Amino acid sequence: MRTWHEMKRFPLAVRLLLVNQLGVNTGFYLLIPYLATHLTENLGLSAAVVGIVLGVRNLSQQGLFIIGGSASDRLGARGIIIAGCALRTLGFALFALGDGLAVLLAASVLSGVAGALFNPAVRAYLAQEAGERRAEAFALFNVFATTGALVGPLLGSVLLLVDFRTSALTAAGIFAVLTVAQALVLPARRAEPSGGSVLGDWREVLGNRAFLAFALAMVGMFTLENQLYLLLPAGAREATGWDGAAGIVFLVGTVANLVLQLRITRSLKSRGSRGRWIATGLAVTGLAFLPPAFLPGIVPVLAGALLLYVGVMIAQPFVMELIPGFGRPELTGTYFGIFYVVSGVAAALGNTAVGWAMDTGGQGAAWLPWVCCACLGLVSALGVAWLHRLHALPASTAPDLPAPAGERSKA
Secondary structure, eight states: OHHHHHHHTSOHHHHHHHHHHHHHHHHHHTTGGGHHHIIIIITOOOHHHHHHHHHHHHHHHHTTHHHHHHHHHHHOHHHHHHHHHHHHHHHHHHHHHOOSHHHHHHHHHHHHHHHHHHHHHHHHHHHHHHGGGHHHHHHHHHHHHHHHHHHHHHHHHHHTTTOHHHHHHHHHHHHHHHHHHHHHHSOOOOOOOOSSOHHHHHHHHHTOHHHHHHHHHTHHHHHHHGGGTTHHHHHHHHHHSOTTHHHHHHHHHHHHHHHHHHHHHHHHHTSSOHHHHHHHHHHHHHHTTHHHHHSOSHHHHHHHHHHHHHHHHHHHHHHHHHGGGGSOGGGHHHHHHHHHHHHHHHHHHHHHHHHHHHHHHTTTOTTHHHHHHHHHHHHHHHHHHHHHHTTOSOOSSOOOOOOOHHHHHHO
């Protein structure tokens, strides 16, 4: 009830973006986790070809976030959000309608480019519309995203009882509905010119040393958050001998997120600086991996998952709130885009390192991947704390963003 009450206090555009994120994650996770199985078992593709299809999707998304961010700044976030959802509708429909390699690659590229477009654009639009209540808006955004990440796989597992084509068409249908809703509800906002070229904008953002240092310090949060899909599910399955145990990890996190996210953000917002709470959240995410490292059974794994979710709940809304404050309002989308490029590369490298630690730890050092994750979280926490001590982070209060066109005309 608190979530819905808080949601009603925001403008209609913000409410739509929150529901949009629920739909985006539901549609994404009802299809993508089962794509590799479909490609191998239903289509008979080799592991190498499956790796190419999945890799193309990841590369298309992670490598083009900067394009989506710049497009958001120059063309307006609304149009980029709509275009991204429309492209993902087409991409997921292709997964349902085509079995040839060329069609599968096209579907992967379209779905990846779609994410690269609307992810930074949604966050830039949300930051603009929420104003001084950005932290609460991004807290709600996290709640809806987490809920969608739980609902999606559950819905996908049910639809797969019919066939993969049904799952893909359902996912495409969700994105089609979101596209129409955005076109009807999201108000257009005139994009403020940055005064330079696209390359000039990129150079400006990449030349912002404080921002780059912050983005690198946040590597720990994104790498550890990704362990909700790698290390923690593996630990739950090993502790119970049951493949379905991974679902308990997501259930614990989703319930905690629904109950605690807004309470945590509203409580901490008025108590100290954002940098301090981000560092605290990162430290909690690191400590989350210590119980499973040294204690056997499913309870330590679930305790670790809960701590990880709590750490992310502490840090993430304030991270999203601070990013626009590193530079000019006209480059908000570009800052989000570059930030997500860094986080995407970090997550890929981090998962590779954790995977290596899991393989190595399987030879008599089962604690190794857990301790590595704990160290990464604590190092990231120290990095943010250092930046906070140097006063390199933006002020806690949200800087002014361009006012909506209607409001500017009234001023």
